[in-house]
Amino acid sequence: MLSLSNLAVARGGVTVLRGLTLAVLPGQALILRGPNGSGKTTLLRTLAGLQPPAEGTCDLPADSVAYAAHADGLKSTLTVAENLSFWSRIYGGPAIDRAVGALNLTQLARRRAGELSAGQKRRLGLARLLVTGRPAWLLDEPTVSLDAASVALFAAVVRDHLGAGGLAVIATHVDLGLPEATILDLDPYRARVIQSTGFDEAFA
Template sequence: MKMKVENLSVARGGVPVLEGLNFTLAPGQVLILRGPNGSGKTTLLRTLAGLQPPIAGAISADPENITYGAHADGLKATLTVEENLTFWASVHGIDTIAPAVEGFNLSGLTHRPSANLSAGQKRRLGLARLLVTGRPIWLLDEPTVSLDVASVGLFADAVRAHVAGGGAALIATHIDLGIDADTLDIGPFRADPKRGRDVQHRDGYADFDEAFL
């Protein structure tokens, strides 16, 4: 499952943040997304995941093949680790949560409500969710926040296993995961606030922004 991104422009709050982005994410590939805070990494990932429409360009991958891991883990505090994982597994039609539990070293915690987990344990549970989606393309936004060195190792192992099985991952992170990966620096694609007119807006007016500015 290959994701090809052509001439993509994404906007936040109606204002372009990234323009003319081109890259490919092939099966077996890990792409590290780099860029300073506020440069549009999250906006890009949300657009790729299909949560918001791009203002221009094309994404070849079907959102059905993508899973998105955000800052927020989507965990329910009153549900146990097992219940949280089982829920996402059945939503995605996956039968077993065992590999996810083992992969992120959650075996001793399965019956604990996630409210009683530490920040790092919660994060591990959030990442374990990726393994029960069964989807080939992972889009991850700062996945290693609040993880200790050992847990980062677990995460890196999970990513390696995932790409070895033909999956792919696009990861926005500031740390070195120790994974064999390519880098995508979005710095050069930052939208020039003055160049809004070049973006063909979905209204069909090339000079759309000019109309307002």
């Protein structure tokens, strides 16, 4: 499970969000809402352990995280299957067949990733989550460049994942069609005044 207590996250030395206290249990999904620049990506990167919290604690075992950023981490000269099996082997995750099927990539498996359309690349990037075999998905704008059918496909994948005891934190503007998910508006947590936590403030 994921639990945050009084978490504050900073971007470029400036605290952008603070006072986040919440828990996401297995089987639950949390959807982050907030305008551009409100700190969704920063929060997800902090949860993924890529950057340290500015204050407070973030309790999420590092070996349970599967993070999907704006960039999909695909190599354009490798085929779809090669890209997926690489990540599967890196994470020691399951075979790629189910992931390929779940995101409707079977027809494309032998195509090079560089030849895919933006939406197909995105599906491939999301299929990567399945081959990590990790329970906590952290997704940053997962539906960018997906068409309506693919969004539905993706929602089904997330629902399966939750059903299997996984959890997900998703930053998105789109309605995913996951009514069971909790929606968290980040606006109340935005840090409007820099508090005296950072070093620079010791000067001001």
